[in-house]
Amino acid sequence: MKKHPMLKYLKESGPCGDRLPLIMCPGCGAGQILNFIFMAIESLITEKGYYKDNFVFISGVGCHARLTSHYLNFDSGWTIHGRTLAIATGALLANPELHLIVITGDGDTGAIGGNHFIHTCRRNLNLTIVCSNNKLYGMTGGQSSPTTLNGETTSTNPYGNFEADFDLCELAKTAGASHVARWTTAHPTQSIKSIVKGIEKPGTSFIEILSQCPTHFKRSPSEMLRDFKKQTVRLEKMDETTAGKIPIGEFQDIQKPDWMSSYQKVVHSAQNKTIQD
Ligand SMILES: Cc1ncc(C[n+]2csc(CCOP(=O)(O)OP(=O)(O)O)c2C)c(N)n1
C-alpha cells in the first residue's frame, strides 16, 4: 500500500502507542490541522531550502496539544496549559534561528493564556501560532470557551451561551501581530498557504483554524464542515447582508521589525558605546 507522504513527519511510535490512528476522536479536526502544518513545512523544505531540524513545535494542554511530542518526528515540547507562548518565547530566545510552531487551542490562547497572547503579539516575537479553535474545552468535557459563539450550546451552557464571544484574530491584529488569518478545516488550501506565509513572515503570525468537535457538539463531522462553508464569508465581502457570518481570510499582513531584530539593535548600540568615566 502506498504510504501517506506526510507519514515521515510522525514518529513510528510514541507515548500513545502506534502513530496511527491518532488518539483523537473520530472526525476531530485536529488531525486535519496537523496535516495542513506538515504540507506547509514540506513545501518550505522542498521549495525554499528550509531545514527540517530548524522546526520546533510547542504546545500546552488540550486535545490539540496531543499533536506535538506524542506524535511528531520533530523536536517538540508538550508544556503547560496557558503557558505555551511563554515557553515558546524562551525557546526562541535560546536559539533565534529556530522556526517555532506553536499549536494552541481557543482555551489555551483565549482564556488561561490570554495575557501571554496579547503580549506575544505586542512584542511581535518570531513565532507561528496555529490555533485549533473548536469553540470549547475539548479535553475536559466540552465546556464553553471564550470563542463559544453567543447562543451556542455546550456542556456548561445547555440552554445556550449567554456570554459574548471573543474574536481572537481581531485581538491579535490590535495587539500588533505581523500576520493574522482565519480559516476553517473546510479550507485546506487557504490554511496551508497562510501557514507558509506565517512561517516566512518575521514577527508573530497568528493563524486561527476553526475546527469541528463532533464529540461534544454531538454532530457529524461532514455536517460541521458543510456548516463552516455556510457560516463563513471572506473578510472583503463582509457587509450588511452578511451580518452574523464569521469572517475568514487575512486580517493583517504588515511589515514591522520582530522583537529579536529590535533587541539586537539595542545590543549593538550597547556594545559600541564608549563608556565614559
Ligand atoms: C493550569 C491548568 N488549568 C486547567 C487545566 C485543565 N484543562 C486541561 S485542557 C483545558 C482546556 C483546553 O481547551 P482548549 O485549549 O480549547 O483545547 P482543546 O482541548 O479544545 O483542543 C483545561 C481547562 C490544566 N490542565 N491546567
Ligand SMILES: [Mg+2]
Ligand atoms: Mg478548544
